[in-house]
Amino acid sequence: MLDGIRNRTLLSVRNLSVAAGDRTILDGVSFDLQPRQILSVIGESGSGKTVLARTLASWLSPPLRVAGGEVLFEGRDLLADPAHARSLAGRKIAYVGGNPAGALDPTMTVGAQLVEKLRAVRPDIPAAKARDKAIQLLKAVRIPAAEQRFHEYPFQYSGGMMQRAMIVDALISDPALLVADNITQPLDVTVAAQILKLMRELNAEFSTAILFICSSLPVACDAADEVMVLHKGRVVERQAPAALTALPQHAYTHALIAELPTLWQGGPDRRRAPAAERPVMSVRGVSKAYETRGKSGRALVQAVRNVDFDVFSGDNFGIVGESGCGKSSLMRLLTGLERPDGGQILFKGEDVGAASPGRLRELRREFQLVLQDPYGSLPPQSSIGAILEEPLKIHRIGSRAERRDRARAAMSEVGLHPGLYESLPTGLSAGQRQRLNVARAMILEPDLLIMDETLSALDQTEQGKLLDLFERLQAQHGFTYIFISHDLTMVRQVCSRIAVMYLGEAVEVAPNGRLFFDPGHPYTRALLSAAPTLEPRRYRPEDCLLEGEPPSPIDLPPGCAFASRCPHVMDRCRRDNPALLSRGDQALAACFLNESKEAAHV
Amino acid sequence: MSSIDITAAPAEPLRERKVSARIWRLAFASIEFRIGLAVLVLLIAAAVLYPSLSGIDPVKMNIKAKLTPPLFMGEGWAWSHPLGTDQLGRDMLVRALVGLRYSLLIGVSTTVLMLLVGALVGLFAGYFGGRTDMVLMRLTDAQLSIPMIILAITILGVSRPTIPSIILVLGLAGWPVYARVMRSTAMSERKKEYVRGAMVLGATDWRIMFALILPLVLPPMAFVAVLDIARMMIFESVLGFLGLGVQPPTPTFGNIIADGRKYLMNAWWIATMPGVFMVLVLTSINLMGASLERARNAIYGGA
Numbered sequence: 052m053l054d055g056i057r058n059r060t061l062l063s064v065r066n067l068s069v070a071a072g073d074r075t076i077l078d079g080v081s082f083d084l085q086p087r088q089i090l091s092v093i094g095e096s097g098s099g100k101t102v103l104a105r106t107l108a109s110w111l112s113p114p115l116r117v118a119g120g121e122v123l124f125e126g127r128d129l130l131a132d133p134a135h136a137r138s139l140a141g142r143k144i145a146y147v148g149g150n151p152a153g154a155l156d157p158t159m160t161v162g163a164q165l166v167e168k169l170r171a172v173r174p175d176i177p178a179a180k181a182r183d184k185a186i187q188l189l190k191a192v193r194i195p196a197a198e199q200r201f202h203e204y205p206f207q208y209s210g211g212m213m214q215r216a217m218i219v220d221a222l223i224s225d226p227a228l229l230v231a232d233n234i235t236q237p238l239d240v241t242v243a244a245q246i247l248k249l250m251r252e253l254n255a256e257f258s259t260a261i262l263f264i265c266s267s268l269p270v271a272c273d274a275a276d277e278v279m280v281l282h283k284g285r286v287v288e289r290q291a292p293a294a295l296t297a298l299p300q301h302a303y304t305h306a307l308i309a310e311l312p313t314l315w316q317g318g319p320d321r322r323r324a325p326a327a328e329r330p331v332m333s334v335r336g337v338s339k340a341y342e343t344r345g346k347s348g349r350a351l352v353q354a355v356r357n358v359d360f361d362v363f364s365g366d367n368f369g370i371v372g373e374s375g376c377g378k379s380s381l382m383r384l385l386t387g388l389e390r391p392d393g394g395q396i397l398f399k400g401e402d403v404g405a406a407s408p409g410r411l412r413e414l415r416r417e418f419q420l421v422l423q424d425p426y427g428s429l430p431p432q433s434s435i436g437a438i439l440e441e442p443l444k445i446h447r448i449g450s451r452a453e454r455r456d457r458a459r460a461a462m463s464e465v466g467l468h469p470g471l472y473e474s475l476p477t478g479l480s481a482g483q484r485q486r487l488n489v490a491r492a493m494i495l496e497p498d499l500l501i502m503d504e505t506l507s508a509l510d511q512t513e514q515g516k517l518l519d520l521f522e523r524l525q526a527q528h529g530f531t532y533i534f535i536s537h538d539l540t541m542v543r544q545v546c547s548r549i550a551v552m553y554l555g556e557a558v559e560v561a562p563n564g565r566l567f568f569d570p571g572h573p574y575t576r577a578l579l580s581a582a583p584t585l586e587p588r589r590y591r592p593e594d595c596l597l598e599g600e601p602p603s604p605i606d607l608p609p610g611c612a613f614a615s616r617c618p619h620v621m622d623r624c625r626r627d628n629p630a631l632l633s634r635g636d637q638a639l640a641a642c643f644l645n646e647s648k649e650a651a652h653v
Numbered sequence: 654m655s656s657i658d659i660t661a662a663p664a665e666p667l668r669e670r671k672v673s674a675r676i677w678r679l680a681f682a683s684i685e686f687r688i689g690l691a692v693l694v695l696l697i698a699a700a701v702l703y704p705s706l707s708g709i710d711p712v713k714m715n716i717k718a719k720l721t722p723p724l725f726m727g728e729g730w731a732w733s734h735p736l737g738t739d740q741l742g743r744d745m746l747v748r749a750l751v752g753l754r755y756s757l758l759i760g761v762s763t764t765v766l767m768l769l770v771g772a773l774v775g776l777f778a779g780y781f782g783g784r785t786d787m788v789l790m791r792l793t794d795a796q797l798s799i800p801m802i803i804l805a806i807t808i809l810g811v812s813r814p815t816i817p818s819i820i821l822v823l824g825l826a827g828w829p830v831y832a833r834v835m836r837s838t839a840m841s842e843r844k845k846e847y848v849r850g851a852m853v854l855g856a857t858d859w860r861i862m863f864a865l866i867l868p869l870v871l872p873p874m875a876f877v878a879v880l881d882i883a884r885m886m887i888f889e890s891v892l893g894f895l896g897l898g899v900q901p902p903t904p905t906f907g908n909i910i911a912d913g914r915k916y917l918m919n920a921w922w923i924a925t926m927p928g929v930f931m932v933l934v935l936t937s938i939n940l941m942g943a944s945l946e947r948a949r950n951a952i953y954g955g956a
Contacts (some may be wrong), residue, residue, distance in 0.1 A: 326903045386853050415855035427846035432869055432953050434672045473671060475953060491854070 060123075061086045061260050062107070062228055069102050069111070069284075074362040076102045076115065076187055078284040088228065089254055089261040091275035091292075096481075096510045097595045099284040100264045104232040107262065108146040109136040124228070131612045142172040145221035149233035151213035161216050162186075162201035181223075188219040188492050191256070192249055210244035210374065215249070222257060239373035244581040244592060247274050259608075266510050268307055269362060269583035271297060280304050296585050310515055312540040314567055314584050330361040330397075331531050332385070332418070337394035337404075338555075339380055343605070350605045356555040357394070360629060362499070362533055365525075369546030370535045370653050371578070377555035378535050382503045385533070386420045387411045397643075398499070416446055419492035423504035425484035426481035429476045435462070435487060436472040442495050461490040465520060482513035486520070493524060501533045506541060518545060531634035539582045543567060548637070554602070554612040557631060559636035571640025573617050594618070611642075619644060672952065680941075680948035689800045696934055700753045703746075711751045712902040714741035720920045737922045739912060748904040749926045755899055756906040756927075757822055757934065760886040766824035768878045771831025772871060779839025780830065780862050790836065793829040801826035801888070802895075809897040816899060819892060831874065843861055872949060879942045883935045890927075906931060949951030 059280040062084040069077040077099045084090055094100050105111055107122060109129065110434045122129045124144065128268055129136035133204040142144075156164055169176060176184075182201075189197035192215040205213060214234055221229055224377040231250070233345070235243035247270070254261055263274045271278050272292035280301065282287040287301040299305045339355040354376045362368040372378050383389045385396060398418060406414060422428035429438060439458035443449055449457065459469040465486040476484055483507055492500055502521075506514045518541075524530060537543055542549055549566050551574065559652040560573040568589070570576050580590040602608070602615050623643055631641045670678070680686050704711060719742040721734050730737070736745035778789040805822050812818055842848065843866065851861050886906060892898035893907025901908055906927035913923030 236888075388849065388852060412855040412857070415853065420850070420853040422846050422850055424846050428850050430847045430851075430865060430869070432672075436670075441851070441856075445851075445854055445856045445860065475672060477953065488850075491850075 059086065060084070061088075061125065062241070062262075063121075063123040064107075065121040065123065067103075067122060068118040069099070069106055069115055070118040071114045071116075075107070075118070080122075080281075080284070080286050082264060082279060082286060082289065084228070084260050086260050087250070087254065087258050088277070089263055089275045091263045091265065091278045092281055093265060093271040094167040094281035095279060096266060097280045097514055100266070100281055101232055104146065104230045104264050106227075107230050108144055109133070109140045110146065110603075126273060141168070142224050143226050144228045144230065145224065145226035146230045146459070147214075147221045147232065149208065150235050151217045153204070154217055155213060157205055160202050160204055161208065161485070162203075165189075165216070165220055165223055166203075172224045185219065186386050190221055191253065192216075192219055194506070211238055211246065214238060214242075214246060217254070218249070219245075222253065222259065225257070226259060229259050229261045231261060233266065235265065235270055236267075237583055240581040240583065241373060242537070243270070243576060243583075244601070245597070250274060267583055268311060268511075269542050269585050271586060273425035273583065280307070285579070299459065307511070308585070310511060311585065312544050313324075313586055314540060314543050314579070314582060315586055315589055317367055325494050329364045330523075331364045331366075331399060332362040332533070333395075333397040334358055334360050334362075334385070335395040335397065337381075337384055337385055337391045337396055339389065339391050341380075352605050353555050353607060355384060358550075358552075358555075358557045360557060360560050362531060364498070364531055365529060366548065367525075367532045367546045368535065369535065369542035369549040370552060371537060371539060371549060372482065372545045372552035373537060373578075375554075376552040378537075378552055380502070381552070381554070382420070382501060382535055385501060387414070395622075412446075416495045417497050418505060419495060419499065420501045421485070421488050421492045421505045423507060425481040425508050428488055429484060432475070432596035434473050434475055435467070436574065438476070438487065439491055439494055439601040442491060446495065448495075448653070457494060461494045462487075464524070465493075482509050482517065485509065485517060485559050489520070489524075493528065493530070496528065497530070499531045499533065501535065503535045504537070505534075507538060509538065514541065539578060540584065551578065554607070556612060556641065558642070559640040560631065561634075561640070562636065565636065565638045569638075571634050571638060571645055572613075573619055573644070574613050575640075577616075666678070676945070676952050679951060680945045683944040683947070685940045686816060686944035689937040689944070690935035692933060695696070696753065696937070697757075700750045700757070703750050707747065708746045709744050711743060711904055713743065714771055718742040720916070722920070723922050723926075736926055739909075739923045740916055740920065745922065745926050748909060749906075749930050750911050751928055752859065752904045752906045753930050753934070755903065756886045756889060756931070757826050759816065759823070759889045759905075760882040763823040763885040763889075764881045765825065766820060767827040767881065768831055768875065769871070771823065771828035772835045772874065773812065774828065774868070775832040775835025775837075776839050776867060779836035780843050780858065780866070782840070786836070789832070789940045793832045796825070799826075802891075805892055805897055806895075808949050809892070814892070814897050814900060819889065819898065823888055823892075827881065827885070831878070834874060834877075835870065838874075839866055842866050852945045872946075876942050876946050879938050882938065883931065886931060906929045 059533070060083050060279065065082045066083050067077055068075065080103065080591075082090070092100055092103065102111075102115060106117065111117065117130055120130070124139065127135060129139070155161065159167070162182070162185055166178060166181045169181045169184065170178065186197050186201050190202060191401065193199050194212055194215055195437070203506070206247065208216060218234070235246055238246060250261060250263070251274070251461055253259065255423070263271065265274070267269050273337050275292065278288060278295050279286055280303065280305045288295070288299065288304050294306065296308060337355060337358045338353070340351045340353045343352055346651065358381060360368075365479055370378055370381065384391050385405065387406070391404045398414060401414065436455065436458050439461055440454045442456045443457060448454070459472060462469045462471070467483060467486055467490065476487060488505070506517055509517065521532065534542060534546055543563065546563055548560065548562050550557045551566070551572065553574045559566065559570065559575050561571065566575065566581065570579060576590045580588060580592045580594070602612070608625070609628070610626050611624040611628055614620050617624065621643065629641045631639045631644050632645065633639050634645055715738070716733070718734065718738050718938040719740055721738040721742075722728070722730050723737040723745070724732070724735050730892045734746070736749060737746055739748070742766050774789050774793065801864050804826055808822050810817060824890055827923070848861055848865065856865070889905060890907030890910055893905055894911045898907045909927045910924050912925055913920070913925075916923055
């Protein structure tokens, strides 16, 4: 490949070691990167990916320090010459991180920041020229109406657009190397797929070499020419994606591929037989709108619109959708944190939305929520024991000694050492914190546990362990789970029935197998086509992948909300909103296409 | 299938202690905390015990021994008056210690009052928001718009300036700042995930406010409030200076300084001694506060 320029290696890392104190983070990492090449670096959390990225971007802060080795960029050692390295950082070596909202200055317009960035590294470029260049690049990353968007502030951008603006920020100084650290992780699958496509195009257009760091093997294989596997600070393997998945050389890569959940083939399977009697929770035509004040005065954001489904006792129910689809609003309604504007949420026959505050508090003993953010969801200054006893204290259960015993029992049940009782959660990893969250939710012995993106902050291995834990707890205590998630592969593994949400509506509710093998809604197909997986796809992205982003939930057009992005849109879709109708075998979908298909059958 | 993995046992047995016990332990281990504690205890003990034990009357005049300098500080010093005497021959050590009693009482109780009122108002305003917030905050603004001196003159001029009324006036003037700070922190805390988590668990608003948010945001505020003890002691002096403070002959730092001002050229020690005591008290409190804060940060930071 590209033999002519092979002698002109862009980046060459030799025996790089990085340590924090006496702990080795990177251990003798060596690799080469040719111009125009995309190299993926993957590994679980703690394998040193981000440290590698930061070393290359000359952005190591104590206690991290380089313990040895060389980083040759265009033949010069960056580690030996920090002044030269600093002059390259941001100019020839650009870095994009995974938290675009934190990286953009909220008080400056995006355009001003881009111009500022360019002029900081290249003071010789006049402001007007810098501006033109920024707008041209914003167009290149497909930001709609780039001239206007140039003058907007970061909060007016969606997550995907902010990430694109960060890519522009990195590319604006024409770097030879782009270090992309986990850039797709916070994004929705359809948006992440768009960004990946964009990276490839930019790579071809601007001939930038890309070091693409991520924790998901399918994404890495999708994105790169070659994949390098990092394990405990060492490079264990480097191969082209096809070869890597077909013939992994190292045992770790092998394990990584083996535990990868699949959508359509066998693999880890934790599904339960679908239950169909005794609904624990029934959602009946629930809707919720929020009032906002925008530029054009007050407006109603329709966060949840007419959602309908049943959750059966002992079942695993999944709710999937992209960010902004109303998942979180629905979660707040289901847990009684907010009351619906219309419709009913029946928990064991009792309306949660209409219950008095006192009654709701009693009901809360029976349904609990496990939150998404392992760091923000625990009170920062309480010891683990106090966190676990809090629910018991709230509901005035047991004496002091009994509460202590129950807390310790719950700790060992979720796999936390009871000796940590008086410790603060500060020292716990994300996975351990989620275990603690689960323990807190189950200490009241509820019937229903709602998991709001509980696993999305964890890597593959941790996710698997927690899913095993959930399964065991379900077998022991007979819990019913509702998984709210954007991760189709996770939902595929555990849920027996799944609702797909789009712009506040449940567009499809179907049993697991039916949803993945015979989806009844074009949006479901689009989600499936964008899901990161190594399998041969049933739904090709070219046919189903969406362009653009969901319309704003403020001014919803009449008719089907999906009409503006749907590849099969008909005139009727723009007039009427399809209802959620049965397709047989408990499968429901809201699309006119199903009617016409059935009509064709008849 | 690997079902569960128990986390490793904690390394030190010390972790089995309660969090608050660990913080106090760590704070007490620092030399600054011990020095501060020793100085403060010594001063308080002296202020409480020395005037009665020595039997010297702080208001007894002795014109013959007037303007005696402190020990080794100029001509005519005497062992009987370690810190010298004032223009009426009253013993400065006893006067300063009695003054310390009143000043400390006023300073500490005013600050506690301010912090209490301010924190409660701010907590309610920030937590409930909306109309509650508006009413409470307009009240705060109204309070802020009245200058303290005018408030003091009105209230203390009409009623007699007793110690409780001085505490009340100073406390009334000071709470809005705390209310503002508390409101903004409560507002940002209440939107956090862990508050939502507590709501889902079924915690009442009261429980969230007083058991969850308050313990979290009060310590940093209390740390700032320690500095206000000094400010309040000085304000008391200002009131004393205007004749609205504690009335003579009862000595307070305020009226000792006011008296000593006239003799600054030939008897500098009269106005200086209250200042020296104030510095000692505040330094010791600050030393303790700082090491306590450091211990808190270390423990909550993961030590």
